[in-house]
Amino acid sequence: MRKTLIRLAAPVVLAGLIGAACTTADDEPDATDAVEESTDEPADEPADEPADEPADEPAEEPADESADEPADEEPADEEPVEEVQSGESLLDTVIANDSVRCGTRDALPGFAVLTEDGDHVGFDADFCRVIAAAVLGDATKVDFIDLETPDRFTALQSGEVDVLVRNTTWTASRDGGEGATFLQPNFYDGQGMMVSADSGFAALTDMDGVIVCVAQGTTTEGNAAAEANRLGLNWEIRAFEDVELIQQAFEAGQCDGWSSDRSQLTGLRSEFPAGPDALTILPETFSKEPLAPAVSDGDTQWAQAVNWAVLATIQAEEFGITSENVGDFADTTDITIQRFLGLEIAGDDGAAVLDPGLGLPTDFGFQVVSQVGNYGEIFDAHLAPLGLERGVNSLWTDGGLLYAPPYR
Amino acid sequence: MTTAGARVPLWRDVRVLQWIIQLVVVAAAVLLVFWLYGNYTENSERLNIPTSFDFLDNPTSFEITGNDLSQNAPVRDAYYEGLLNTLRVSVAGIVAATVLGTIIGIGRLSQNWLVRKMATVYVEAVRNVPLVLFLIAGFLAIVLGVFPQIADAWEPLGLAVISNRGIAIPWYDGAGYGLLVIGLIAAVVAWAVSRWRQVLFARTGATPRTGLWAGGAFLAVVLIGWFGLGYAWSIPEIDGRLTTGGIRIDPSFFALFFALVIYTASHIAEIVRGSIQAVPKGQGEAASALALSGFQRMWYVVLPQAFRIAIPPIGNQYLNLIKNSSLGAGIGYYDLTLVTQTTVGNGSPAVPAFGITLAVYVTISLVTSLFVNIANRRFKLVER
Numbered sequence: 001m002r003k004t005l006i007r008l009a010a011p012v013v014l015a016g017l018i019g020a021a022c023t024t025a026d027d028e029p030d031a032t033d034a035v036e037e038s039t040d041e042p043a044d045e046p047a048d049e050p051a052d053e054p055a056d057e058p059a060e061e062p063a064d065e066s067a068d069e070p071a072d073e074e075p076a077d078e079e080p081v082e083e084v085q086s087g088e089s090l091l092d093t094v095i096a097n098d099s100v101r102c103g104t105r106d107a108l109p110g111f112a113v114l115t116e117d118g119d120h121v122g123f124d125a126d127f128c129r130v131i132a133a134a135v136l137g138d139a140t141k142v143d144f145i146d147l148e149t150p151d152r153f154t155a156l157q158s159g160e161v162d163v164l165v166r167n168t169t170w171t172a173s174r175d176g177g178e179g180a181t182f183l184q185p186n187f188y189d190g191q192g193m194m195v196s197a198d199s200g201f202a203a204l205t206d207m208d209g210v211i212v213c214v215a216q217g218t219t220t221e222g223n224a225a226a227e228a229n230r231l232g233l234n235w236e237i238r239a240f241e242d243v244e245l246i247q248q249a250f251e252a253g254q255c256d257g258w259s260s261d262r263s264q265l266t267g268l269r270s271e272f273p274a275g276p277d278a279l280t281i282l283p284e285t286f287s288k289e290p291l292a293p294a295v296s297d298g299d300t301q302w303a304q305a306v307n308w309a310v311l312a313t314i315q316a317e318e319f320g321i322t323s324e325n326v327g328d329f330a331d332t333t334d335i336t337i338q339r340f341l342g343l344e345i346a347g348d349d350g351a352a353v354l355d356p357g358l359g360l361p362t363d364f365g366f367q368v369v370s371q372v373g374n375y376g377e378i379f380d381a382h383l384a385p386l387g388l389e390r391g392v393n394s395l396w397t398d399g400g401l402l403y404a405p406p407y408r
Numbered sequence: 409m410t411t412a413g414a415r416v417p418l419w420r421d422v423r424v425l426q427w428i429i430q431l432v433v434v435a436a437a438v439l440l441v442f443w444l445y446g447n448y449t450e451n452s453e454r455l456n457i458p459t460s461f462d463f464l465d466n467p468t469s470f471e472i473t474g475n476d477l478s479q480n481a482p483v484r485d486a487y488y489e490g491l492l493n494t495l496r497v498s499v500a501g502i503v504a505a506t507v508l509g510t511i512i513g514i515g516r517l518s519q520n521w522l523v524r525k526m527a528t529v530y531v532e533a534v535r536n537v538p539l540v541l542f543l544i545a546g547f548l549a550i551v552l553g554v555f556p557q558i559a560d561a562w563e564p565l566g567l568a569v570i571s572n573r574g575i576a577i578p579w580y581d582g583a584g585y586g587l588l589v590i591g592l593i594a595a596v597v598a599w600a601v602s603r604w605r606q607v608l609f610a611r612t613g614a615t616p617r618t619g620l621w622a623g624g625a626f627l628a629v630v631l632i633g634w635f636g637l638g639y640a641w642s643i644p645e646i647d648g649r650l651t652t653g654g655i656r657i658d659p660s661f662f663a664l665f666f667a668l669v670i671y672t673a674s675h676i677a678e679i680v681r682g683s684i685q686a687v688p689k690g691q692g693e694a695a696s697a698l699a700l701s702g703f704q705r706m707w708y709v710v711l712p713q714a715f716r717i718a719i720p721p722i723g724n725q726y727l728n729l730i731k732n733s734s735l736g737a738g739i740g741y742y743d744l745t746l747v748t749q750t751t752v753g754n755g756s757p758a759v760p761a762f763g764i765t766l767a768v769y770v771t772i773s774l775v776t777s778l779f780v781n782i783a784n785r786r787f788k789l790v791e792r
Contacts (some may be wrong), residue, residue, distance in 0.1 A: 002605030003410065018445075056514065065724050069615050114769070126515075137750045149753065150749045150750075150752065150753050151649035153752075153753075153758070154752075154758050157455055157758070159453075171755070172754055173466075173754065173755030175459065176456075176755070177457065177463070177757055178457070178755060178757075179452070179456055179457040207648045208648075209648045209649055210649050210650075211573060211646065211650070216740070216746070216750060217749055217750055217751065217752070217753025218753065219754075221471070221750065221754075222469040222470045222754065223472075223480060224469040225470065225479045226479065229479075234650075236473060236567070237471050237473060238473050238740050239470075239473070239746075239750070240739070241738045241739070241740070243739065245547075245738075245739065245740075248548060248552055249552060250556075252553070252572055253557035253558070253559075253572060254551075254552060254572045254573060254659065256649055296455055297454075297455045297456040297457075298454050298455055298456060375768065396785060397586035402656075
């Protein structure tokens with residue numbers, strides 16, 4: 001008798017556990033939503049929210065608890081969750097979490113390097129801070145998440161990161177197939193080829209019957225193959241999971257060429273163990289690599305917020321506003337700068353501040369510039385020391401590609 | 409508790425309750441899967457990610473090392489190449505690991521103190537180190553550390569070219585799978601000859617020497633085929649920074665093969681040792697009493713019985729080896745896993761792409777265990 005009881009009890013307990021797992025999974029969104037709403041209320045929406053949700057919630061909860069059959073419970077529970085999710089932008093979640101989860105990398109000199117103190121330093125890392133400064137008003141509120149190249153889109157799709165600022169090239173199939181929305185490129189790059197200085201290669205066409213090493217899962221792999229076909233050269237392409245291995249293979253003489261974005265090559269060359277002079281970057285650039293921040297598809301509000309945060313750095317440089325002189329613009333009379341910095345603009349019926357309705361604080365331009373800096377400052381701090389020229393990454397007024405739409 | 413004859417109400421009938429509970433568990437499992445699938449399709453739709461398998465017809469846009477697949481070939485061809493590469497390293501690894509593992513396993517039971525201790529040290533040291541370390545060691549220490557650069561490659565006897573860009577060995581010069589077909593025909597002929605010798609032995613008592621006869625027949629058929637079809641050797645040569653001629657074993661293949669064999673052999677060695685010790689001692693003693701030599705005792709009496717015991721656990725090791733071959737992705741071996749990762753990195757949707765890979769690995773594993781089960785059924789003791 002006792003044995004049968006135990007035998008009976010085991011599946012019951014199992015079923016109970018599964019049931020418990022299911023119901024907690026269903027309940028959790030409610031709990032977090034409730035928290036989010038409560039944190040939202042004082043900050044943003046004073047009038048709207050409370051009327052909607054709390055009215056529903058208490059009415060349902062007691063009904064749920066007394067209900068016996070789980071089948072009845074689920075549909076009733078899920079409805080409100082769906083509504084909230086479809087209407088809610090990641091922007092609200094980021095504000096509620098008070099932190100931007102930024103997908104980046106840990107060992108690319110100039111762009112993002114994890115220092116011994118646990119800080120992320122570099123061009124991409126600073127653009128993560130730009131987004132935090134714009135959305136949350138505090139550039140330090142960034143949660144850096146280091147991602148390997150093959151995992152980056154999965155992390156974005158699954159919501160592990162809010163935004164990807166990770167040397168990612170904007171291409172059509174990534175736009176379409178990876179569920180990513182690419183925004184204003186923060187660096188216009190192109191693929192180049194690095195060879196060892198004593199190899200005797202002076203141009204791509206010298207390289208016939210060679211092994212070219214690249215990083216896995218990048219556009220680089222395909223570009224190199226396409227370029228070899230175009231030039232009628234025989235390149236054997238080897239792909240490695242991480243940059244460390246490529247470097248080892250290159251040093252051991254397994255690779256004749258090391259192909260990647262020119263900016264990356266410049267960064268890697270500057271840190272090469274045998275010194276930068278041991279390596280030469282060939283003059284040809286054989287692809288377009290617009291490196292752009294990316295967010296998940298289907299969330300226009302968050303995409304716009306990130307986009308305008310990036311654009312603010314370009315706009316600030318165009319205005320000549322830097323992190324040092326931004327204070328001096330407090331009493332400017334230039335209306336375009338007043339709008340950009342969120343200053344009060346005197347009008348006929350009193351002063352007003354421009355709020356374009358992006359969901360960002362009106363002074364986000366000021367926060368970005370004062371806490372991180374304008375585009376030129378970020379470039380000069382991280383990329384210029386590697387020996388990179390501004391080139392196409394100059395303002396349009398200087399003949400470059402950087403052009404911000406008017407802020408008004 | 410219940411008195412005999414009294415009807416148990418349905419809700420207290422153990423049989424009914426057991427059925428109900430099992431049905432509930434199954435229903436919960438099915439619902440969970442549906443719920444997860446629903447989540448996946450809904451989220452994919454929201455993110456505008458395709459959930460169909462149409463991506464298989466898109467061009468790959470990348471090239472596979474050591475293969476002339478063009479980057480305009482469809483993704484399904486790349487999958488096919490990845491599968492072939494997985495099978496190549498798995499089959500080669502399984503054969504080599506079985507041989508090495510058996511030798512070391514026997515070595516652990518050797519009468520010779522040095523051999524015994526060396527085998528023990530090997531097993532204990534290798535078995536307790538993660539496989540990835542051997543993979544990294546194989547690549548960094550051996551391929552990049554020991555092998556020379558192409559400019560001063562080793563050329564033993566002028567037949568092979570060994571450098572850190574690969575090991576080029578002589579290979580036959582001919583179209584496609586001709587040699588494989590010849591080999592298969594030769595194997596069938598060799599099998600027929602050995603059967604004939606056994607039948608002859610049973611009838612006349614003449615020494616069968618099946619191994620010698622079968623080997624000779626195999627060689628004869630291969631040679632006839634070789635010259636009949638006009639095949640020639642192709643000897644590898646250094647040509648600039650690459651090699652031409654022969655066949656080149658990719659350095660990442662070498663490193664992966666090395667790691668898989670070293671690691672799996674240590675596990676197989678333990679299985680072999682255990683299985684030999686599980687053969688009753690009297691069997692070996694009886695063989696000695698019949699004046700069989702040490703080798704004969706092992707080969708004809710002990711090992712056949714030991715392998716009967718060893719087949720199921722060794723089959724598990726084969727499955728492990730096949731699955732572990734996916735680690736080669738890290739050092740750039742284009743197996744199924746790396747092809748999937750690369751195609752996902754180039755715009756193929758992750759869930760269908762990895763779904764295919766998952767299904768293929770499951771299929772390979774199930775087929776392998778099918779063969780292991782067939783072998784097990786064939787060799788197990790028939791009890792009457």
